[in-house]
Amino acid sequence: MKVSFTINGKLKSVEVSDGNSPLLWAIRDGLDLKGTKFGCGKAACGACTIHVDGKAVRSCSFPTKYAEGKEITTIEGLSVDGRLHPVQQAWKEEVVPQCGYCQPGFMMATAAMLKEIPNPTDDDIDNNIINVCRCATYYRMRKAIHKAAALNSQNS
Amino acid sequence: MSNTQNKDVKKKGVKRRKFLKYSGVGIGLMLGGVWIARNPLRRKVFELAETMIAPYMGDTSDPLLWMQITPENEIILHSSKVEMGQGTFTSLAQLAAEELEVEMDRIKVVHAETGSGNMDGMSTGGSMSVAGLWTPLREMAATLREMLKSKAAEKLEVASNTLTLADGVFSANGKTMTFGAVVEGVTEWNIPDVPPLKERASFKYIGKPIQRVDLHDKLIGAPIFGMDAEYPDMLHASVVRSRLIDASMTNFDISEAEKMPSVVKIVQENGFIGVVAKTHVEADNARRKITFDYIPNRKWNLEDVEKEVSVGKGKKTIFQKEGSAVEDINGEGDIFQMEFRSPIGAHAQLEPNGAVASYKDGRVEIKVSTQVPKLTRDEVAKALGLSKDDVNVIPTFLGGGFGRRLHTPNAIQAAIMSRAVGKPVKSFFDRKQEFQNDTFRPPTHHVMKAKIHDGKILGLEHQFASGDTLFNSALDPGVATVVRADIGSIRGGALIYDALPHRSTYYHVNLPFATSFWRSLGLLANAFAIESFIDELAIKTGQDPVALRLNSILNENPYNVRAKKVLEACAKKAGYKDGVDNGRAMGIALTIDGGSPCAHVAEVSVEGKEIKVHKVTVAFDCGFAVNPDQVRAQVEGCVCMGISAALFEKMDLKDNKLYPINYGSYKMALMRNSPREIDVVLIEGNDKPGPVGEPPLGPIGAAIGNAVRRLTGKRLTQLPMSLV
Ligand code: FES
Ligand code: FES
Numbered sequence: 001m002k003v004s005f006t007i008n009g010k011l012k013s014v015e016v017s018d019g020n021s022p023l024l025w026a027i028r029d030g031l032d033l034k035g036t037k038f039g040c041g042k043a044a045c046g047a048c049t050i051h052v053d054g055k056a057v058r059s060c061s062f063p064t065k066y067a068e069g070k071e072i073t074t075i076e077g078l079s080v081d082g083r084l085h086p087v088q089q090a091w092k093e094e095v096v097p098q099c100g101y102c103q104p105g106f107m108m109a110t111a112a113m114l115k116e117i118p119n120p121t122d123d124d125i126d127n128n129i130i131n132v133c134r135c136a137t138y139y140r141m142r143k144a145i146h147k148a149a150a151l152n153s154q155n156s
Numbered sequence: 157m158s159n160t161q162n163k164d165v166k167k168k169g170v171k172r173r174k175f176l177k178y179s180g181v182g183i184g185l186m187l188g189g190v191w192i193a194r195n196p197l198r199r200k201v202f203e204l205a206e207t208m209i210a211p212y213m214g215d216t217s218d219p220l221l222w223m224q225i226t227p228e229n230e231i232i233l234h235s236s237k238v239e240m241g242q243g244t245f246t247s248l249a250q251l252a253a254e255e256l257e258v259e260m261d262r263i264k265v266v267h268a269e270t271g272s273g274n275m276d277g278m279s280t281g282g283s284m285s286v287a288g289l290w291t292p293l294r295e296m297a298a299t300l301r302e303m304l305k306s307k308a309a310e311k312l313e314v315a316s317n318t319l320t321l322a323d324g325v326f327s328a329n330g331k332t333m334t335f336g337a338v339v340e341g342v343t344e345w346n347i348p349d350v351p352p353l354k355e356r357a358s359f360k361y362i363g364k365p366i367q368r369v370d371l372h373d374k375l376i377g378a379p380i381f382g383m384d385a386e387y388p389d390m391l392h393a394s395v396v397r398s399r400l401i402d403a404s405m406t407n408f409d410i411s412e413a414e415k416m417p418s419v420v421k422i423v424q425e426n427g428f429i430g431v432v433a434k435t436h437v438e439a440d441n442a443r444r445k446i447t448f449d450y451i452p453n454r455k456w457n458l459e460d461v462e463k464e465v466s467v468g469k470g471k472k473t474i475f476q477k478e479g480s481a482v483e484d485i486n487g488e489g490d491i492f493q494m495e496f497r498s499p500i501g502a503h504a505q506l507e508p509n510g511a512v513a514s515y516k517d518g519r520v521e522i523k524v525s526t527q528v529p530k531l532t533r534d535e536v537a538k539a540l541g542l543s544k545d546d547v548n549v550i551p552t553f554l555g556g557g558f559g560r561r562l563h564t565p566n567a568i569q570a571a572i573m574s575r576a577v578g579k580p581v582k583s584f585f586d587r588k589q590e591f592q593n594d595t596f597r598p599p600t601h602h603v604m605k606a607k608i609h610d611g612k613i614l615g616l617e618h619q620f621a622s623g624d625t626l627f628n629s630a631l632d633p634g635v636a637t638v639v640r641a642d643i644g645s646i647r648g649g650a651l652i653y654d655a656l657p658h659r660s661t662y663y664h665v666n667l668p669f670a671t672s673f674w675r676s677l678g679l680l681a682n683a684f685a686i687e688s689f690i691d692e693l694a695i696k697t698g699q700d701p702v703a704l705r706l707n708s709i710l711n712e713n714p715y716n717v718r719a720k721k722v723l724e725a726c727a728k729k730a731g732y733k734d735g736v737d738n739g740r741a742m743g744i745a746l747t748i749d750g751g752s753p754c755a756h757v758a759e760v761s762v763e764g765k766e767i768k769v770h771k772v773t774v775a776f777d778c779g780f781a782v783n784p785d786q787v788r789a790q791v792e793g794c795v796c797m798g799i800s801a802a803l804f805e806k807m808d809l810k811d812n813k814l815y816p817i818n819y820g821s822y823k824m825a826l827m828r829n830s831p832r833e834i835d836v837v838l839i840e841g842n843d844k845p846g847p848v849g850e851p852p853l854g855p856i857g858a859a860i861g862n863a864v865r866r867l868t869g870k871r872l873t874q875l876p877m878s879l880v
Contacts, residue, residue, distance in 0.1 A: 136795075
C-alpha cells in the first residue's frame with residue numbers, strides 16, 4: 001500500500017507491502033533518512049524517536065499506515081536552513097555525544113518535551129527523558145537540556 | 157597522495173627506512189607484587205593485563221599510510237583505530253595537527269580500510285589507542301612535514317631552511333605553496349629520519365579541550381554507522397540464531413519461509429541459515445517462519461552456572477604471591493572472610509551488530525562496525541576461501557563498542573549471503589538476538605580473606621573464579637587468536653596493598669555460553685570485591701578507610717605513589733567524611749587499572765529500598781590528558797555506566813534460555829538514576845598519556861556499597877546491589 005505524509009516539510013509517499021510494518025523502516029530504507037536509528041524495535045530504547053504532529057513517537061512501534069496525512073519531523077528536519085535547532089546547539093556546546101548512536105532520539109525527545117515544558121526541572125527531565133544511552137552521557141545531556149531551554153527563551 | 161599513489165610508491169620500492177619499531181607487544185612495569193605462574197607466557201600475559209602497554213601493532217614506517225593530502229589542502233587521517241565514542245579520532249587529529257602545523261579543521265579523520273594496508277593487529281580496546289599512538293603518530297606527522305618541506309623547497313627552488321610553515325602553507329621570499337600543491341604530481345618520496353618532536357611548551361592543540369571532530373555529524377544524524385551503510389541494489393537478510401545455550405539446532409523446515417513474498421533466497425552455508433529478501437521487514441518476517449528443533453546437551457539454570465563459577469573450581473593460577481595463604485600465616489589472630497558475586501552482564505550497545513557486504517568477481521567489500529578490522533578481514537577471507545587481499549573491510553563509526561565488536565561473525569555471514577545471491581546484502585542482529593547471543597561479561601565469585609590480630613591486619617588474600625574473557629569454547633573465533641591467553645578476567649584482580657602480605661589466585665572457568673570482553677573486563681567485579689572488603693576491614697579494625705588504604709600501600713612503585721595522591725585528592729575534593737550526615741553517606745574506593753589510578757567518592761542515600769547516588773567525586777590520573785574535555789566525558793560515562801552495572805544489570809538463565817531479551821526488562825540506569833553532580837579532578841602523574849576509557853569504571857561499585865554500608869549497616873556483596 002501507498003502511504004503519504006509530510007516529512008521535514010516535504011510531501012512524500014512510501015510503498016509498503018504491509019501497512020502495519022514499522023514507520024521506522026519506511027523512513028530509513030524507503031526514504032533513505034538514516035538519522036532515525038534502530039535500537040530495539042519494541043519501543044524500549046527511544047533511538048527511533050521522531051515527531052508525529054509535534055509529539056514524540058517511537059517510530060519502530062508506529063504502524064506506517066497511521067502516518068497517512070501526518071506531519072512528521074526527523075532529526076534531519078530539526079535544523080532549519082542548516083541552522084542548528086536550539087537543542088542541537090545546546091548539545092554542541094556541552095559536547096554531549098560519544099558514540100552518537102542514541103543522540104538523535106534524545107534530541108527529538110528533548111525538543112518535544114520543551115514544547116510542553118519550556119523550563120523543565122531536573123525531576124521533569126528524569127520523568128520525561130527515558131531513552132537509553134549506553135555510553136551513559138546523561139550528565140551532559142541534563143546540562144544540555146537546561147541550556148536548550150535557556151536558548152529557547154532567549155530566542156522567543 | 158591518494159591511496160593508489162600510495163601503493164605505487166610502495167611498488168616502486170622507494171627507499172623506505174624502518175624508522176620506528178613499535179610492532180610487537182611491549183611489556184610494561186609490573187604493578188607491584190611478584191607474579192608467579194607455571195607457564196611463563198601466562199605470567200607475561202598477567203603482567204600485560206595490569207599494565208597494558210599493548211599499543212599498536214601496525215606499520216608506522218610510512219606516514220603515507222596514515223596521511224593523505226588532497227589538492228584542496230585537506231589532510232585526511234586514515235585511522236586504524238576505530239571511533240566508538242571514546243573520542244580517539246579527536247585526539248589523533250590533535251596529535252597530527254600539532255606536528256603538521258595545521259589548524260584542526262584542516263584534518264579529517266576517517267577509518268582506514270584494510271585494503272589500504274593500514275591495519276592494526278591489535279583491536280581498538282583496552283583504552284590504549286591514544287596512549288599507544290602518542291609517539292608513533294606524532295613521529296609520522298613530523299616526518300611527513302619534513303618530507304613536504306623538502307619537496308616544497310625543491311619546487312619553489314629555495315633552500316629548505318628558508319621556508320616557514322603556517323596552517324599547511326609554506327612560504328619563502330614572498331613565494332607560497334600549500335601542502336596540496338606540494339604533493340601534486342609527486343609519486344616518489346624519500347622518508348627521512350624522524351625529526352625531533354615539538355616540546356610540550358609549544359603545543360597548540362595537544363592538552364587542550366578541542367571539540368570532538370565527529371561532533372557535527374553526530375548532531376545532525378549523519379549516516380555514519382554500520383547500520384546506515386548501503387550499496388546500490390542491496391538486499392536485506394535475517395539470520396537464524398539460537399535461543400538456547402549449549403544446544404544444537406536440527407530439523408530445519410524452510411518451506412513456509414520460502415513461500416513468503418519478496419524472499420530472494422534462503423542461504424544455508426557455513427553452519428548458518430539466512431533469509432535474503434527485498435526489505436528488512438520481509439526478511440525478518442520470513443526468518444520467523446523457519447521452524448527447527450533444539451537438542452540441548454544438558455540443562456542449564458542460573459544456579460548451575462553459579463556452581464561452576466566458584467572459587468576452588470576451574471583452572472587455578474596464583475598470580476600474586478607476596479605472602480602465604482592467609483590460613484598459613486603464623487601466630488595469633490582470627491581469619492575474617494567475605495564472599496562476593498557478580499552476574500552475567502550484557503553489552504547492550506545501542507547499535508546492533510550488522511554488516512553490509514558486496515561480493516563481486518571473487519572480491520568482497522564489507523562495511524561494518526568492528527573493533528577488529530584486520531581480524532574481521534582475515535576471518536572473512538578464511539570463511540570464503542579468498543586471499544586476504546581480496547577482502548576489503550571498511551570500518552564505520554561504531555554505535556558503541558564496549559568489547560561487543562571483537563567478534564564479527566555477522567561480517568562473514570553477510571559476505572557469504574552476498575556471494576550466494578550475487579548482490580550486496582545487509583544483515584544485522586535484532587535486539588532479541590543481541591541479548592541472547594551476546595558475548596557476555598562473565599559472572600564471577602570472590603573469596604576475600606584477612607588475618608586480623610588486635611586490630612592489625614596481618615595478611616590479605618583475594619581468590620576469585622571467573623568465566624573466561626577469551627577462550628570460551630562457545631565463542632566465535634576472535635581476539636583469542638591474537639593474544640592466546642586470558643588476560644581479561646584478572647584486570648583489577650591484583651591487590652595493591654603491598655604493605656601487607658598478600659596473595660591473589662584466579663580460578664579460570666569455561667562456561668557453556670560466550671563470555672568475553674566487557675568494558676574494563678575483570679576490573680568492575682574485582683574492584684567491587686576488593687574495595688568493599690577493604691572498607692569492611694576498616695570498619696572492623698576501627699580505622700579510617702582513607703588512612704587504612706594509605707598506610708597499606710608502600711611507596712615503592714610509581715603507580716602506587718600516584719594512587720595514593722589520587723585517593724587523597726578525591727577525599728579532599730569530596731570533603732570525605734566517614735559517617736551519616738543528613739540521611740546521606742559517602743563511600744570511597746580506589747583502583748589502578750592499566751596504570752591509571754582512580755578514586756571515587758559516592759554520596760548516597762537510601763529512600764525506601766532504593767539506593768540513590770546523588771554525587772560522585774572522581775580523582776583520576778591518566779597521565780597527560782591529550783584532550784581534557786574528552787577525558788572528563790569518559791569519566792562521566794564510566795561513572796553512569798558503572799552505576800548501571802552496580803545497581804541494575806543482570807542476566808538470568810532458565811532452561812538454557814538467557815533473559816531478559818530487551819531494554820526495559822534488562823534494567824539499566826537511565827537519566828533518573830544518574831547522579832546530578834559529577835565532580836572530576838584530573839591529576840597528571842605522568843607526562844605521557846595513559847589509559848582513559850575504562851579505568852574510571854573500577855571504583856564505582858564499591859564506593860556505592862561502602863556508602864550503603866554506613867547508611868544501613870548492611871554489606872552488599874552481590875552485583876547488582878539491591879536492598880530488596
Ligand atoms: S528502536 Fe524504537 S524504541 Fe528502540
Ligand atoms: S552516545 Fe553512545 S549510546 Fe548514547
